[in-house]
Amino acid sequence: MLCVEHIETFYGKSQALFGVDLCIREGEVVTLLGRNGMGKSTTVRSIMGLTPIRSGRIAFGKKEIHRLPSYAIARSGIGLVPEGRQIFPNLTVRENMTATATNRLNVPVPYTLETVLALFPRLADRLNHLGNQLSGGEQQMLAVVRALMTNPRLLILDEATEGLAPLIRKEIWQGMATLKANGHAILVIDKNLDALMNLADRHCIMENGRVVWRGTTDELAADEGLKSRYLGV
Numbered sequence: 001m002l003c004v005e006h007i008e009t010f011y012g013k014s015q016a017l018f019g020v021d022l023c024i025r026e027g028e029v030v031t032l033l034g035r036n037g038m039g040k041s042t043t044v045r046s047i048m049g050l051t052p053i054r055s056g057r058i059a060f061g062k063k064e065i066h067r068l069p070s071y072a073i074a075r076s077g078i079g080l081v082p083e084g085r086q087i088f089p090n091l092t093v094r095e096n097m098t099a100t101a102t103n104r105l106n107v108p109v110p111y112t113l114e115t116v117l118a119l120f121p122r123l124a125d126r127l128n129h130l131g132n133q134l135s136g137g138e139q140q141m142l143a144v145v146r147a148l149m150t151n152p153r154l155l156i157l158d159e160a161t162e163g164l165a166p167l168i169r170k171e172i173w174q175g176m177a178t179l180k181a182n183g184h185a186i187l188v189i190d191k192n193l194d195a196l197m198n199l200a201d202r203h204c205i206m207e208n209g210r211v212v213w214r215g216t217t218d219e220l221a222a223d224e225g226l227k228s229r230y231l232g233v
């Protein structure tokens, strides 16, 4: 579904990615792991065209996307929940959910207010509140819901649970587990390794702009050294 092949990305003269490869198949949940500053967000920014790659190739389905502007990449079916929950603060929760809702890819059963609220029931009581009246966790759920309302084929979460209370985090992971059970493909970056081990099929560990390890959850669980070496846990 998503195929990232040997991409190199720069910030000005400074190279951040050195030949990153990453593949996500239909229905798969894949993580990008690694300490701070290793290139996880840059990989996501590269996929979304926010920091265009300098070399390599990115294909989504049958289409090459790496030369497209980021709005066109999003329209091709990738929903990003970026770091720092960028919801509309002066729109209500309901308006936030419907403002960008679309079904461009003609998904047979598109998300509706009801189906996304079933994933995050907490938001149902808040429909008429303004975005800026929500707690951080509720804003993050709203950011996920807003991405889902565009009916993406792939959802990307970049640090979606950063700084949230454990209970709220749990609710977000539960929502993600339901999405996975429904066959949704998800790329997830998070520091919450236990939750990721429960959720994900495969993991890629990044160090200094390269993927230095990839494997299944069982393989990651079996290798304590890996965790202390690359993840600091």
Ligand SMILES: Nc1ncnc2c1ncn2[C@@H]1O[C@H](COP(=O)(O)OP(=O)(O)OP(=O)(O)O)[C@@H](O)[C@H]1O
Residues within 6 Å of the ligand: 011, 014, 016, 034, 035, 036, 037, 038, 039, 040, 041, 042, 043
């Ligand atoms: N806007 C930017 N301008 C210049 N350099 C940047 C910029 N954003 C990131 N970098 C650099 O690119 C490298 C990769 O950073 P990136 O944010 O992708 O890492 P990360 O693994 O996502 O870490 P974090 O968890 O801290 O977000 C780092 O060396 C970082 O300093």
